[in-house]
Amino acid sequence: MPNYESSNKFQITWTLSDVSGTFPFEDIKVYLNDLNDNYPVFEELVYTFNLFENSTNGHVVDVVHATDFDSGDNGDITYSLTQDSQVFEMQSNGTLIVKDSDMLDYENEVIYTLMANATDFGTPRNSAKDLATIRILIQDFNDVPPEFKNLPYSTKLDENKPKGTEVFVIDAVDGDKGVEIKNNIVYTLVNEISGHFTVNETSGQIFIENPIDKENMTENGFTIQVQV
Numbered sequence: 319m320p321n322y323e324s325s326n327k328f329q330i331t332w333t334l335s336d337v338s339g340t341f342p343f344e345d346i347k348v349y350l351n352d353l354n355d356n357y358p359v360f361e362e363l364v365y366t367f368n369l370f371e372n373s374t375n376g377h378v379v380d381v382v383h384a385t386d387f388d389s390g391d392n393g394d395i396t397y398s399l400t401q402d403s404q405v406f407e408m409q410s411n412g413t414l415i416v417k418d419s420d421m422l423d424y425e426n427e428v429i430y431t432l433m434a435n436a437t438d439f440g441t442p443r444n445s446a447k448d449l450a451t452i453r454i455l456i457q458d459f460n461d462v463p464p465e466f467k468n469l470p471y472s473t474k475l476d477e478n479k480p481k482g483t484e485v486f487v488i489d490a491v492d493g494d495k496g497v498e499i500k501n502n503i504v505y506t507l508v509n510e511i512s513g514h515f516t517v518n519e520t521s522g523q524i525f526i527e528n529p530i531d532k533e534n535m536t537e538n539g540f541t542i543q544v545q546v
């Protein structure tokens with residue numbers, strides 16, 4: 319059975335004979351018209367893309383691709399999403415871009431699922447029999463500052479406690495939800511010129527560095543500023 323996809327022409331050689339014993343040959347070339355008998359087929363049925371929440375409008379998320387074995391319009395493909403998305407746009411060439419970056423927020427939505435279709439330009443037009451699923455995994459970006467819990471802090475302290483005594487524990491949480499960023503709070507003392515205190519930058523524990531003698535401190539005690 320001739321098939322356009324394997325070759326668009328084939329050759330028939332007619333062999334005639336007559337009583338004179340001559341054998342003329344006649345080549346007849348038969349050209350086949352391509353029928354739109356193939357459907358676009360996605361290379362992958364599930365695409366998984368990573369995307370940072372701080373990506374800007376027009377940022378290319380990634381590309382989907384389908385193949386269609388027909389030729390010309392019958393094999394040319396345009397891509398679309400089965401449902402309009404507020405956040406993403408599928409370009410006709412299969413490139414997925416960010417449409418509204420303001421909507422991207424890891425703290426609010428960590429995964430998007432879209433369905434993509436591929437359609438050829440034949441007559442009649444054929445669409446992929448199996449749609450492609452696109453999963454977009456949003457990646458955390460450090461866009462939310464940490465906050466102290468249970469403010470304000472104050473504590474009483476006996477004088478002459480030795481170096482290394484724990485005075486207090488500062489507790490802050492980071493508003494980012496990704497584990498890596500959330501657990502990466504660093505505590506530092508700001509303008510701690512008295513030299514009496516030190517902070518563990520990861521645990522938030524404040525320790526005595528130099529013992530405090532009540533005679534050389536003010537009535538209001540010490541004020542320590544901690545930054546995260």
Ligand SMILES: [Ca+2]
Nearest residue numbers: 356388392438
């Ligand atoms: Ca086709």
Ligand SMILES: [Ca+2]
Nearest residue numbers: 423424425461
């Ligand atoms: Ca965010």
Ligand SMILES: [Ca+2]
Nearest residue numbers: 462463492494
């Ligand atoms: Ca943060």
Ligand SMILES: [Ca+2]
Nearest residue numbers: 458459461494
């Ligand atoms: Ca974030």
